[in-house]
Amino acid sequence: MRVVVVGAGPAGMAAARTAADAGAEVVMVDSEPDAGGQYLRGRARFSHTGVTHLRNTEVWMVEGNTLHLRGPSDRRGESRENEAPSAVAAAPCAATATPSAAAATPSAVAATPSAVPATPSAVPATPSAVTATPSAAAATPSAVPANPRLLHFDALVVATGAYDRPLPFPGWDGPGVITAGAAQALAKQGVTLAERVIVAGTGPFLLPVATALQDLGATLVGVYEASSPTRWLREAKAITANRHKIGELAGYRKVLPRLETRTAVIAKHGDRVTVAKLDSQWRPVSHRTVQADLVCIGYGFLPRTDLLPDASRTDDFYDVDEHQRTSIEHVYAAGEVTGIGGADLAEAEGVIAGAAAAGQEPPRKAVEAVRKGRLFAQALARAHAVQPGWRTWPAPDTTVCRCEKVRLEDLADASSMRELKLTSRVAMGRCQGRICARNAAELTGVPFDGQRRVIAVPIPLGELAALPEEK
């Protein structure tokens, strides 16, 4: 039997290994040149008997038990304009084309006008956003052709991760604002982004990002956490079950003096950044101005759930059972697509999904790790939930949707997402709402219905016309 795993982060790699060890023929498909996902960024050195790793390969559609793929040869020579949300990808590309040069001249990125908020491609899975020259695909065993367009599976594990959620404020779409995930991705490659940086948002992920930037020599103006740490006092059970997480905090002790809670960046004009103290609902109660070149923002994560538009979801995360099964037969999901809980939870879910996909009982140890990890994930979701007061940050002329240049005042009242999109064009552009749909829904009070995207990545008409005929 063949198990196909989509995504080569901690969850995907664990699923691939486990399924292969259980005797399945495994193909792990990933859009990056190297395994590791966002978390390990190419440092995973993945190699496992029984696993074929299809690199630089995007899955653009799942149809029955077949994946539609775009491999490196399909994408070669493609203009950057044609790629998924590219407005932002441009910045990381410019920076990484010559990583050493960029590192030597810290302002290289900050000076680029497009070094800006992140669209999904700047951050997680979309392949080439960060790497300008993908390496050649690895040699693959004979069972799978070198550059398949179609890939059949007996079981599928979707482990496509998540990307940062930005919240709009005046200036967020201007130069010098990127997502925390994009900042960390660049930092992991040794790219210094700016001299004076701010990391703002909510959740423990802000701390490693701030640490990575500081380690590269940036001056950390502040780490602003919008929520109150006292929310964690209600989460004793989750903390007890995940004591090792507290130990992780020690690794970030250098940036803790810069941490301010109930604080957020609510405007940026040039290097003048407005920093506000917030009430419990995230409404600003007072503000001050600080100077910074770069603001890195991350208000939690949005799951990358495009591949299974028909799978049952809650708050856009895939619903899974104790075997990581989705609502679709023979399809499993693992990692951040099922909820945000960190790399160790993702890996444990991957083990369970890989075992179950290959027809085996999941190892008890992984089941226990998932049980504990989910307690933490649920506590995290509660303690760092985005609070409605952020809706007071944008001004009427603040951009909500960057692709279609839709401002807050352009959002008409609507009763559904579809009506909102078709009347204001919000979420109708290149990113297809991956960045803005959730924010637009909250700003207007329209129920967020989890976007249904049949085509997971843009694909040229010529490639659609050349699709192989199914037998």
Next chain:
Amino acid sequence: MQPDVVVMGAGIIGAACAQALRARGLRVVVLDRHGPASGTSAAGEGNVLVSDKEPGPELELARASRDLWPELAEDAEWEEKGGLVVATTPEAVVPLQTFAAKQRAAGIDACEITTADALTCEPHLSPDITAAVHYLQDAQLNPVKATRALLRGIEVRRTEVSTTDGRGVTTPDGVISCGAVVNATGPWARNFGVNVLPRRGVVLVTTPIPGTIRHKVYDADYVGAVASGDADLQTSGVVESTQAGTVLIGSSRQRKGFDDTIESRVLKALALKAIALFPMLTNVPVMRAYGGFRPYAPDHLPIIGEDPRTPGLWHATGHEGAGVGLAPATGRLLAQLLTGETPLVDPHPFRVDRPEVMV
């Protein structure tokens, strides 16, 4: 206060009926389970066409609608872009020209132009086309904005109707009594007693390439595909831009119930036909595909009138893929029949009492 008329369905047809009834002084409430333009209306391209209709009752309804739309669609991205119908094979030349001649005789602005002129109109059009007809009256609008414009000042309630007896409707919140009920539920109209079936369609949307494609351009075989009743997949090349610069690519027809999966073979067929019309589209990325259900009546004519079996229940459905184009005249005709005015077109062909329609 009890409404005079309850309109079931807040799509473009329900909205047009409500608008016309209200203009005659009636109190109207519109009900929809998902809100305005949440079904078929938003799943098309917003076309207002005369070019694809042969002379007959539907063309008369289309012409009447075409005259009414500009005033009603003022805030709805109304664009008199014109249609360009092209033949792509030598065999298709004579049928296209014959069809256009019949339409001209019925008063339609159908101008035969040379293929060279067609290429001047549409510089990226394939030079392999064999004939072209320019339809000046074809237009386009944003169907969601148009629906909202029609519904302005009219109460829309979000609820679902289970049954109606023509004097009231039953909803989960109770019975709403009224003088008359209009069934404008599009492909779901069968729930209220008329034989309307869903006919699937899929549209591809490209990334924006503003100014590249100027008209609605379609292959002459489209007319045959529309008129067919075949359940199997049929596709025909239909290409046009929106005001946002994206290109919409259709059209497909399939009868497979309310199955809303999008099949790659449909995407492939649409892409092939679009590239045959505009080879430059080969390298343009598709960023989205969406599908919808046309309300299909087996004899291909809209159903507009009172149900002889249930006095007080009126139907306005079965417009298949032409609901946006036919909406204003449908609404007016229905309102005229309901209030006893002289109808703007002959209502007889659209009556409910047709063998294919009564179920």
